[in-house]
Amino acid sequence: MEDTASDYENSFYREKGKYKGVFSWLMSTDHKRIGIQYLAAILTFFSIGVMLGLLVRLSLIAPGKILSQNTYNQVFSVHGILMIFLFIIPGVPVAFGNFFLPIMIGARDVAFPRLNRLTWWLYLTGAVLVALSLFTKGGPPDTGWTFYAPYSIRAQANITLAVFGVFVLGFSSILTGLNFVTTIHRLRAPGMTWFKVPLFVWTLYATGWVQMLATPVLAITLVFIILGRVFGVGFFDPSKGGDPILYEHLFWTYSHPAVYIMVLPAMGIISEVIPVFARKTIFGYKAVAFSALGIASVGYFVWGHHMFTSGMSDTARIIFSFITFLVAVPSGIKIFNWVATLYKGSIMPNAPIYFALTFIFLFSIGGLTGLIIGSLAPNLHLHGTYFIVAHFHYVMFGGAGFAILSALHYWFPKMFGKMYNEKAAKAGWFILFVGFNLLYFSMFILGYRGMPRRYFDYPPEYFNLHLASTIGSWILAAGLAVILVNLIRALFKGPRAPADPWGGRSLEWTIASPPPAENFRELPVIK
Amino acid sequence: MEINAEQRDRTGAKYGMWFFLFTEILFFGGMFILYSVYRAKYAQDFHAAAAEENLLLGSINTAVLLSSSLSIALSISALKKGDYRLSVRLQTATILMGLAFLVIKYFEWTAKIAKGIYPDSPVLLKMSGGEILFFGLYYVMTGVHGLHVLIGVVVIAFMVYFTRTGDITSENFSKLENTGLYWHFVDIVWIYLFPLFYLIT
DSSP states (O other): OOOHHHHHHHBTTTOOOSSOTTHHHHTOOOHHHHHHHHHHHHHHHHHHHHHHHHHHHHHHHSTTTSSOHHHHHHHHHHHHHIIIIIIITTHHIIIIIHHHHHHHTTOSSOSOHHHHHHHHHHHHHHHHHHHHHHHSTTOSOOSTTTTOTTHHHHOSSOHHHHHHHHHHHHHHHHHHHHHHHHHHHHOOOTTOOGGGSOHHHHHHHHHHHHHHHHHHHHHHHHHHHHHHHHTOOOTTOGGGTOOHHHHHHHHHHHHHHHHHHHHHHHHHHHHHHHHHHHTSOOTTHHHHHHHHHHHHHHGGGOGGGGOTTTOOOHHHHHHHHHHHHHHHHHHHHHHHHHHHHHTTOOOOOOHHHHHHHHHHHHHHHHHHHHHHHHSHHHHHHHTTBHHHHHHHHHHIIIIIIHHHHHHHHHHHHHHHSBOOOHHHHHHHHHHHHHHHHHHHHHHHHHHHTTOBTTOSOOOGGGHHHHHHHHHHHHHHHHHHHHHHHHHHHHHHHOOBOOSOSSOOOSGGGGSOSSOBTTSOSSOOOOO | OHHHHHHHHHHHHHHHHHHHHHHHHHHHHHHHHHHHHHHHHTHHHHHHHHTTSOHHHHHHHHHHHHHHHHHHHHHHHHHHTTOHHHHHHHHHHHHHHHHHHHHHHHHHHHHHHHTTOSTTOHHHHTSOHHHHHHHHHHHHHHHHHHHHHHHHHHHHHHHHHHHHHTSSOSSOOHHHHHHHHHHHHHHHHHHHHHHHHHSOO
């Protein structure tokens, strides 16, 4: 271990570069600075997204009293666009991946540092474009985050700008994936063979491929929407010979693999946290690593399950349903291995493992309900209901969201060199957990009873469950507030963190907290 | 150690370029999928609409673009042998051929627009669904391809500049090599576009 006092002076926060003030961040090519900026950005958009979500829930206990129908459509659309494209898709890779990938493989930076900075600028540009679409002529998009044609081509709202913003964000995502995959191929420290890299790196590798191979399809689909709106090219317009179903196919060809962009690196975080806090090595390292690649590759061939009711042949539906079941196998392998790692471990009950265990619980509910809607007969009943909304919030928020919170608590001491208050973190976790289940489990029942998603109003028999769900949203928001305030407070008032507070084994724990400018004085050699 | 780092960098840059080209294939793939679906659905209409294309100009453009791929490949070989002047000349030739391609494309487009055939035009909307889609795909696919040619021309112009300033040398040529890869990709896309739009009548 190096001398922490002098290292603190050497931390990358203190590094003197060419630029001063805010430009020392915006112009930086240091993967850690870029990671911290991304983290701040995604948490900001997450917070805005939460507020919009609260507004949607609030409107649903008194339809018409708080939001008008049109505003309601805009609010849930913007909630979706922010949460999907600005928070959870970039999410783990851009924030934690940027900060920790080079350190974990024993490198000084990513393969293309300037390209990395470009992705950050593109992300900012995309965010600004989406924000502009809210306040310019036509108003915020009201299409839902999926921009389904032909409505998205005919709607009055300023969809062109929002869609262009998402296009730019996609470009940023592609370049991040490209950068990470190249980095993992080229910059592993001497002796770090493929089966010695940490599992988080494996999941970033699988995610990088999905980013490269799926996002371009979204990009061209969005270009079609823009061309349809601006030049009247009618690829999805039946009156011009086009076929709207093709839009759905192209959109989900990207957007289903995108689900794995969101959740794979989250699984990587869990695979890091669990062995450290169970005081054991991971059970079945290779199985966990290969299951990430398995999920990434099988995930390309399941998009049809979003369209079971859109019009497809029976053969196609049966095949898509079958492949959907196949994805559950590698996911199950991961869950099995995490639980096996915990078995007979000497578990340290700190905040990160609370979030990690909750991930396993909530993600399992999300995953198993995914099988219900992945089979054809129940899908016909549940398609387009709150059951779907509950399912993907359990997977996205209960899965990826809780993994991000776990990562925040796990790596916070390393990223900022400060410790947070453990009790407040756990209190926040408890409130969040209660609120989460009240909010989203009510939606499973609502959906099962036939409440359609995205509807502004509903018959009175659904009121009680809607009320429960809305109360859950307030509890959830309170939990999030406790967690975030606790972390922000720790930034300013927290005690200094040691280099390795948890007894972690991967390379980031061998260097000072916060890490020095070029990570390693001498590149580590792995035996 | 220093040489090692340099070599590692060069291979890494090539990885990055190839990955980028994969993403480009998928980007164009979205358009080719639309083309195949609509071609299967409206085979007759596509057949009829393709008669509108100018086969002579399309063939000339194919020849121009294929030759430009040769000249960029030769410019890399010239550079590796240390003949910087020849390399610059060949790169400039590539730029000129790229521009020639775009000029010919411009005449093709304006000829069609003069006839009133462009997206959402009254003439086009009177045609059958398949023909509308054919011309929509024609404008979008050759348009996006043309944009890639234009970007390529700009990038090669930078390469000419870098070769003159000595940023690209016979030892350090990965920039030019990767530009060459990109240019070949643009060429290959055209190899598919040409038969799909000009030769299917």
